[in-house]
Amino acid sequence: MRWIRRAGRALAWAAGYALALLGLFLAHAWAGLQTEPWSGGTTVNALWARHQWVGEPHTEQEYRALADLLRRNRITDVFFHAGPFEADGSVPPAKYVNARRLVEAMRAHAPGVRVQAYLGQIRKVDGHGLVDLDDPAVRARVLETDRIFLDLGFEGIHYDFEPIYPDDQAFLDLLGRTRDLTRSRGAVLSVAIEQLTLVDRAQPIYRAFIPRGWNQSVHYPPRPTRDYLRRVADLSDQVAIMTYDVSLPTKAMVNWHFAWHTEQTLRLIGDRTTVFMGVPTYRPLMDWAEDLPTALRGVRRGLDALDRPPAMPFGVGVYAEWTTDAGDWARYRADWLTVRE
Structure with missing residues (x-):
């Protein structure tokens, strides 16, 4: 029975070691909330906007109010929801009947804001989902749809396909072809993508053991590896990291999450x-720790950790x-736009 006692002692030591590491992590995360980051806001920031702006009519006063809000909050890029795509890669015209009027109003009242x-x-992954990007005909139809919106005057195409796994070559092909299109029109290509995986080499383990997710197409977290995120960055003019929906139990841990991803992402692709960095203003039903102030504080901590500013512009979404x-x-203005010396 000696081996049982030895195994028990080994397990006890392992458990104690794991708890000690967890304690150190929590202490480090808590300490990050006790000091004020010195980094302030930046000159480029983005906003995801609701579909009604392209789908429903608005008064001139409403357009002016929107333009004023964008200027006051230093928003340089707005992603106006104009889809979603149908299964064949199209968007029915009835969904964007007021798109041209929106573009004209933004040019008149907010000329410095890029309308995307x-x-x-x-x-579609493993037979689940709607849009099959592996089908060349679907990718070609997506490009035709992009041309329609660029013809309407949009200054950029902002993609949000989910889930995207780090072996998705069809998505990279679509990005390359879309970038050729947008650059030929003097427009930009931006991409919303999930936050980095914490450990790249864990992806095969996730794939083998983690069950399907909420939409029955996610077998393991669809996080980009570092190599894949570099490839996405090299094919895009802008990358928006969906850092929100963290599902962590304490503000200290949420703060650490935003700080870590900001530092790692900007080190990886900030020169490309x-x-x-996406920050939330919604109220998660089951997540009492995630909020805008905690997220912004984490982003600023991540900026503080950099040796130098990235070569390319950066901000929050x-x-x-x-x-x-x-x-x-x-x-947002108090915690992000206020310059701190």
Whole structure:
């Protein structure tokens, strides 16, 4: 029975070691909340905006109010939801009947703001999902749809296909072809993608053991590896990291999450493309720790950790316009736009 006692002692030591590491992590995360980051806001920031702006009519006063909100909050890029794509890669014209009027109003009232068409869909994986990007005909139809929105005057195409796994070559092909299209029109290509995987080499383990997710197409977390995120960045003018929906139990851990991903992402692709770190203004039903102030503080901590600023512009992406009230905007200006020496 000696081996049983030895195994028990080994397990006890392992458990104690794991708890000690967890304690150190929590202490480090908590300490990060006790000091004020010195980094302030940046000159480029993005906003995801609701579909009604392209799908429903608005008054001139409403357009002016939107333009004023964008200027006051230093928003340089707005992703106006214009889809989603149908299964064949098209978007029915009835969904964007007021798109041209929106573009004209933004040019008149907010000429410094880049108006982008926000297009996406659930990507088909293992037979589940809607849009099959592996089909060349679907990718070609997506490009035809992009041309329609560029013809309407949009200054960029913003893709949000989910889930995207780090072996998705069809998505990279679509990005390359879309970039050729947008550059030929003097427009930009931006991409929303999930946050980095914490450990790249864990992907095969996830694939083998983690069950399907909520939409029955996710076998393991669809996080980009470092190599894949570099490839996405090299094919895009802007990358928006969907850092929100963290599902962590404490503000200290949420703060650490945003700080770590900001530092790692900007070190990895900040010299390659413009980066927006997504921050939430919605109220998660089951997540009491994630909020806008904690996220912004984490982003600023991540900036503090850099040896130097990235070569390309960077900022935050506010998710989303339809969940952000006046109090949220006031907090955003105080916590992000205020310059700190």
